Amino acid sequence: MALTSFVLYGIGVILLINSGYSSYEHRQLSKTLLHSRHFPLPLDVKMEAVVGCVLVLIGAIISIQPNQTHVVDVASGSVVEGYTEEALRPIDMGKATIRQEAMGTSDYAQIENRPGYIDIRARRKEYQEWLATEKK
Template identity: 30%
Template sequence: MGLSANVLNILGLVFLSHASYEHSLLPSAAQAPPQSSILPSVIDPNINLPIDVVLETIVSVLLLCAGVVLSSPDLKPIQWNVWAGRLERSKDARQIKGFGQGGGNPYAALEERPGFLDIRAKRKEFAAWVKDGGQGDKVQ
């Protein structure tokens, strides 16, 4: 896969450089092109490029695009559930070690703010209360 992508990139660069070389050889303003009957005069580009230069440029850009896409590394799947599960299981990963250092829970500041309700802790308290048969302290 890598070799064919490199070949496509090289071919695209060769064709693009050839098209730009041919464009540079064109006379600058030897003859004005005819006015377009389709486009209004305001947006008519008045450029007289030979069709072979235009086609060669388009083909070279398509070859370069295909070569770049094929030569890029494979995408890795986004697995937020794996990352979040690792954070939940590891107390060390949840602690922020310092400013700008890797690791740490990016949401720790939200979870540790005053008035934050820890649902899991309340669920454990409720399960313990149900096991006791509803006796004792009431869950708040």
């Protein structure tokens, strides 16, 4: 999905740049040759710009379509396959927490865990002690 939307963005932007240059040329020509008389833009330039916009819009909407993700189930340690993540997440607490349980993570994990506040020396000491007991 991401690749499709990027291709659409690319084509849309190229079309926009092309029509923009055509519009620039038209403006400059009408300035010099027609003595800045108002002269309407040709239809194909307009169509090109509009088609470029539509392609970018389609790409943007495709990029948030639901996609299948592989999620590790924390309880069993196995990979749960075919868990479809919805495009929009349910805001009801019950349904949201079901999703969190399936994912095994929380949106507030950064606040809850705080890896920056881990006492790393204590952890290393603990690990060394564990290694020593394992070697014996």
